[in-house]
Amino acid sequence: MTVSQLWLGVGFLGQALFSSRFILQWIASERxxxxxxxxxxxxxxxxxxxxxxxxxxxxxxxxxxxxxxAGLFVYTRNLILIRNRRRLNGGEQVDA
Known part of the structure; x- marks a missing residue:
């Protein structure tokens, strides 16, 4: 395997993870x-x-x-906001 092939794999993995989030959101909304x-x-x-x-x-x-x-800042900030909200609610699960 070449370095280029390895990085191509990283790119495809990232795209798969990124795209999967929409499927996850769709399933959660349908439920x-x-x-x-x-x-x-x-x-x-x-x-x-x-x-x-x-x-x-x-x-x-x-x-x-x-x-x-730029997107990484938004995703991280949302996770921080969710964590802070859970702390204020005594650690209980809250809708995000």
Whole structure:
């Protein structure tokens, strides 16, 4: 396996994680019979975004780097907000 093939695998893995978040959100919404964004959506966003950012850096693609880098701040911030809300609620599960 070449370095290029390895990085291509990282890129495809990131894209798979990133795309899976929409399927996850769709299934969660269907189960609730309303639009719903589960916490796992943000974790998939973060993992997929980080993988895609690494791939973009390897490709030296500034457009891709800026897009994925900015997204990581949003995903991380949402996870922080959810964690803080859970702490205020005594650790109980809350809708995200």
């Amino acid at each position: 609730r019979k309303e639009s719903y964004v589960p916490v796992l959506f943000w974790w998939f966003s973060l993992a997929g975004g980080a993988s895609l950012l690494a791939y973009a850096i390897w490709r030296e693609d500034p457009v891709f780097i800026v897009g994925q880098g």
